[in-house]
Amino acid sequence: MAIAERIKVIVRWFNSKRGYGLGDGANEKVYILHFSQIASHGTGFRSLDPGEEVEITPVLSGDPTKGPRAEDVRRITKKLKPLSSKAPEYRFEKTRRFLELTVGWDNNIVFPNPLGGCDRDYVSGNVEAFYLGAPGYYRELPPLSVELQKTMVRGNTAIVGVNEDGGVLPRRFLYDFRPGHFVLAVTVDGGKVYAEAKQISFRMQNSTNSIAPQDHGVWVVADTVFKKVFEGLPDTENEYELKMAIRDQIPDPENFETKKRNTSMKVFGKAIAQCILELKPDPVVAQAAQATA
Incomplete structure (x- = not known):
């Protein structure tokens, strides 16, 4: 009522x-x-x-x-431009085998765009949504492939793919990227660690979820679900110790971890720790640099 x-x-x-x-x-x-x-x-x-x-x-x-x-x-505060045209039935040809996304070093997601812009693309706040077509056109959603940069580390930044349980994905070219997995970027700058995770998934809006016909559609979505600056982390080579210190700084006000562990942002603790350790200078190289200084 x-x-x-x-x-x-x-x-x-x-x-x-x-x-x-x-x-x-x-x-x-x-x-x-x-x-x-x-x-x-x-x-x-x-x-x-x-x-x-x-x-x-x-x-x-x-x-x-x-x-x-x-x-x-x-x-109230967000006013978007009204739609100016009927939604196109599809954005790509039926022969397309994969939907290919690439990830830049600033953790931006690059969507394919062979047919030009579309007024049903959406960018606001933490979300970028790229319109694919009408729900009836997609009996099955296209497989996702996500290409990271060829190396995990460049300068003071590391970028990895992360699954829903917080594990780092082993490859740089993820031709079987599962919708709902993440791209995580970690930057170490002085005593601070900056972490940002984007979740890549699909959104289908149709009559089954009570959406008005003018809003029916299928989108691939990049949603920045986690963003935090860490300070005061221990200077350690122990991954477990570092992971626990990171988790202690990640809030969980809704207590998601006790309900379903992989819905809590604390799930990123291990992946962030691994990135930090990869960004640490090689001790042999550091000693050699000190010796020649």
Whole structure:
């Protein structure tokens, strides 16, 4: 049963792969924000930016163990240009075997673009979404291939692929990249460590998830789900010790780790530790440099 009044909510976080997030209401309640309840706005792709203000109709949950959810979510501060044309049925030819993405050293994701721009592409906040076509065109989603730079390390930055359990993917050319896996960039600068993880996945919007016909579509999505600066980490070669120190600095306010471990951002602890160790100078080279100084 809907509560009559409309209220304003600040988006705490929104995950484009899962299709939902949480928002903090002015009444101090926390609301579930689902992409199917976001009012149509521009590109068809429905998402919210962390920290933005939205207006909702709060609805009491029938499950006493769950908090209230939000209906008719309308963006207040984010205004997108209305769609100017009918959605193209497809962006690529049917003969395309893979959807190839490449990753730059600044951790930007480069989408293929042989047919030019499309007004259903979406860039806002933490999210980039590249329109692929109409849902009916894709009986199966195309396989993803993600190409990292040829070396793991350049200068003070390391980039790796990471699976949903936090393990580093072994190859640089990931021709069988699983939607939902991540690209992680780690930069060491003085006493600080900068880490950023982007999750690459698909979004299909159609009648099965209560999306209006004008917003139907399939997108490949790069969502920056994790970004943090670490300070005061131990100067150690012990990967486990470093991993635990990193995990201690990663907040988990919703206590995801106790519910489902791989949904907590703490899952990146091991991969970040491995990147830091790869970025440490070779002790033999360092000693030789000191000797010749």
